[in-house]
């Protein structure tokens with residue numbers, strides 16, 4: 001098993017639009033145990049694989065590494081898996097069974113797979129049948145409208161999933177309903193495979209509490225890592241204020257420019273909005289970078305606001 005579940009695992013959540021290669025590489029420097037690609041549409045991968053290349057490429061730091069697929073049709077899912085089979089360095093294929101975005105759900109993908117355990121079973125089976133990668137996982141929620149996570153999790157297990165990540169909300173709970181950690185604990189009891197708990201984990205104490213309540217095999221961190229890749233060192237080792245914002249922001253910026261070219265300047269704006277939180281004159285800094293497209297100029301602005 002390329003994942004060590006003998007001690008709690010700290011994973012970075014897939015975050016569409018955020019957790020690209022340069023960001024995941026930054027997070028790995030602070031000890032994240034597992035990283036997952038942004039969700040990739042199986043359709044796009046199956047019919048236009050070259051367009052998805054930047055989405056699935058990984059940094060050499062990322063082992064183990066998971067690719068997350070979003071799909072509604074088992075046949076297209078299998079075609080996407082066959083393309084991934086030919087790529088080296090991918091340890092896990094993860095199925096997205098949680099995205100609540102209307103355009104995804106309307107197409108029968110993401111959280112729509114939670115409407116029926118049999119449907120989820122058929123999708124996980126499709127990956128199981130075609131994947132040549134070591135592991136298969138599912139990232140799910142507690143249910144669609146009502147909580148039936150136990151039945152859904154068992155369907156995943158029976159279809160061959162090696163582990164699960166559970167975001168402790170239903171689809172209807174979106175991103176702000178209270179996270180039901182007890183329900184994650186019930187899912188953990190319902191299956192034999194490892195379960196990773198997810199939802200609103202943002203501190204060392206919170207991670208310990210969640211592990212205690214759920215008895216889960218690990219935790220997954222999403223929003224708390226945005227603009228703070230160092231949170232993994234704080235969570236795993238109780239290191240207070242690891243924040244080395246300037247150093248991290250600059251090296252993350254450089255990695256982004258290397259990966260995307262000048263387009264990286266625009267893509268990096270959202271990260272800078274987060275990194276600059278709490279700094280003097282942050283509002284003026286954000287306005288200035290929003291109007292700047294030159295990488296050298298933006299780099300100089302980062303150095304100026306965060307101190308040389």
Ligand SMILES: Cc1cc2nc3c(=O)[nH]c(=O)nc-3n(C[C@H](O)[C@H](O)[C@H](O)COP(=O)(O)O)c2cc1C
Pocket residue numbers: 013014015016017018038039068096097098099139167175198199200201220221222223224
């Ligand atoms: C901007 C954003 C993008 C997300 N993209 C994905 C995605 O691509 N795949 C996925 O399974 N979940 C995605 N999620 C959900 C997160 O992975 C995670 O389950 C959720 O944010 C709860 O964890 P948190 O409270 O630690 O952020 C996304 C969430 C956010 C806020």
